[in-house]
Amino acid sequence: MTCNCCSSNDTNDTKIFDSKNLFLPKETKIVKVIQSTQLERHFTLRLADGGKMKxxxxxxxxxxxxxxxEIPIGLASSPTRENTFDIVIRSTGRVSTAINQxxxxxxxxxxxxxGHGFDLPVLRNNNILIVAGGIGLCPTRSLIQYIMDRRSEFKRFSLFYGSRDPSQxxxxxxxxxxxxxxxxxxxxTVDKGDxxxxxxxxxITTLFKKANIAPDTKVIICGPPVMFKFVIKELDSVGISHKNIFVDLExxxxxxxGxxxxxxxxDKYVCVDGPVFTYSDIENLEEAL
Ligand code: FES
Structure with a gap:
């Protein structure tokens, strides 16, 4: 069977992660740790049994x-990369602080x-813009790496990244x-330089002046809630259909x-129906953003 996301063949993998038993935690080993910012640590993991996770x-x-x-964390690397995968943990509570030790x-x-990730068949062969604010770069990095590894499958690729300051x-x-x-x-861009x-x-919306985004671009947004409505206002002025805007609500x-x-x-569960949603499907839902 061929994987839709990376075209790899399942039969080449000696051990496949058992994604059917979602209640059973599986052991991983930490291969590498980077102190990414003061609060965030970047972990590279591999399955302890040597399998490759799909x-x-x-x-x-x-x-x-x-x-x-236990805490939910978005995957921060692409399935096109090696037998390891990345996550980033921000120390905000008891579990995350313990993990970061x-x-x-x-x-x-x-x-x-x-959950459902980015709809790759819909994104392929299109102009892509990713707008990532703060730690919104973590889940979108999985798509950025994917696009970079399969660059010929996508047209123009633009990436906007905004942080509070350079240390972030x-x-x-x-x-x-x-x-x-x-x-x-x-x-x-940074909100405040040094x-x-x-x-x-x-x-982050000031970056729209630097790139002439075409109206038929597929746009992915991930970042702090306050960012969404300002970015969408910019996209409206460009003429991008809400059907072509995808938001990550992880x-x-x-x-x-569920x-x-x-x-x-x-009526929607972000964990089962998302975390990636087409904006037109959720824009009228109260408290969606
Ligand atoms: S995270 Fe518990 S129902 Fe979605």
């Missing part, structure tokens, strides 16, 4: 640590992958590569399985 860009994992609990070689447990920028190696890459039109910052200063998830109701927006 997932789609935009899907999430439930990440757990014995004695502490772990080091290379330690175990972490995961359930998943969960994540994935510094990636940023460095994207700045010099002919494969992506990368534009970045003595070292030579780039754009201003909110921050609302908890159990990831059980706890934490992610419910009217």
């Amino acid at each position: 997932f789609y860009p935009g899907q999430i994992l439930e990440v757990s640590l014995h004695g502490y609990g 772990l080091k290379e070689g330690d175990s972490l447990f995961i359930r998943g992958p969960l 920028q994540m994935f510094l190696d990636d940023l460095s590569n994207w700045r010099g890459s002919a494969d992506v039109e990368f534009h970045e 003595a070292t910052w030579k780039g754009n200063v201003g909110v 921050r609302r998830m908890k159990c990831g399985l 059980k706890c109701g934490h992610c419910q927006i009217n």
